[in-house]
Amino acid sequence: MIGLIGIVVIFVMVFGGYLAAGGKMAIIMKSLPFEMMMIGGAAVGAFLISNDMSAVKHTAKDMGKVFKGPKWKPEDYRDLLCLLFSLIRIAKANPVEVEQHIEDPENSSVFSTYPKIQADKEAVDLICDTMRSASMNYDDPHQVEEVLEKRMEANFHHAMHSSHALQTVADGLPALGIVAAVLGVIKTMGSIDQPPEVLGKLIGGALVGTFLGVFLAYGLVGPFAGKLKAVVEEDNHFYQLIKEVLVANLHNHNAAMCIEVGRQNTPTHNRPKFTELEEALKELKQAAA
Template sequence: MAKLIGIIIVFASVLGGYVLSSGKLSALMQPFEVLIIGGAALGGFLQANPGSTIVQVFKKSLKMFSSRFTQPFYLEVLRLLYEILNKSRREGMMAIEADIEDPAASPIFSKYPAILKDERMTAFVCDYLRIMSSGNMAPHELEGLFEMELNSLKEELDHPAHAMARVADALPAFGIVAAVLGIVVTMAMLGEAEQAALGQHVGAALVGTFLGILAAYGFFGPLSTSLEHDAKEELNVFEAIKASLVASASGMPPTLAVEFGRKVLYPAHRPSFSELEQAMRGS
């Protein structure tokens, strides 16, 4: 909701100030300027990024108005870890083999559809539970493996934000390109067109600069920052999973292991100790 309000404020402030200054909205309707700027930005974006990053940018941009990283989601992750670790502690690591080999058919994982929907997170949990069930890796070795994977995961999660930041950086320049092309058209008309027509073409050229700067700093720049926050929150959940599993591998009971994970979560939506305890009792 806050992001939608922010977009409305940008439009209302810029266009409202323009209209109140006796500006005409019709003068800003320049589809060819939009074609030049938007097409060039899209083409550069497609050239600069691999297909996987392009898909991620579009997927995450469409979801920018809502975030799944809320307290209920964090509680689901911690409850899942508690249930699976509790079962392995009571019945042995071999008892969870069926759960981690086919999470979709697992009675534990199936209780948490939001996590099952995230294939990467589900695979992350299952892979490390599989490693832990082998019993051949010391806790510090397991933590080292976690760190290496989280470092590569961070790079992957950061790609969409970086890609969008480069688009935002390029938009003012593409606006200038559109403006220069408009001036070229205007200069070619000197001596042939009336003064009013020349003024309209100069105005259209200046609109190109305006649109490039507005798009960069009013929309695509904030979108890049939003994608960056999303990446940090997603990585934070993986770090919480890591903390819980390493604590369990070190011999901590499930209730204490998930507490390690809870403390890693960002404070904004982190469940309290009592909320987590109540959720585990519900499990």
């Protein structure tokens, strides 16, 4: 919702200010379709040249994040800590039993308690693979931590591709606006024998290209890229939390300590309160008893 509000504010302030200053929309509206064809078409073409089809589809899908915001909400962080607590308790009490959950998470009674997390393949794979490593009795937990870091870095780099691709387009739009403006000037020079009122409209139409390139770059595409980056970084905290808790488990801390490590490493605005989490964990213990 806030994304839509931002777009409305941009258009109202820019064009409202232009009209309030006595500007006329006639020249802009007349030139806009042709300028948009040149600038927008060139930007789309450059985007297609610099990305493969999977990246194009990934970027198109990610555009919705600008309006939806981060996937993981505060209650999801609480649920994740509860899920990890249950798995760690089972692993410490009965290592054979936990294998049933990490080998078949789709049919696990523990994972199915938290369907949103269960539906996220990356989160489930990260949990199961790390706990599987723990069951293999690694002598050095730091080795597992290093593997996790590399894996998460690769996933994060892939998730950031849409933002980088859009930012590249935003960086090129002002130059494409100049290209369109130059073509407009060329057109104007071909009509140099016309009266000033005609030349004025032609020059005004040419300048629409420069305006449109800068407006799209800094008013829309650039902010879209920035928002996507912020959302990806925000959601990445969720996977970092998985790593923090399970690495603590590899160091043989008890389940409660592992969860508290995770809670303390949760971003402040998503961090569950100690009493809230304690109550949720107490309910889990009672249900398991």
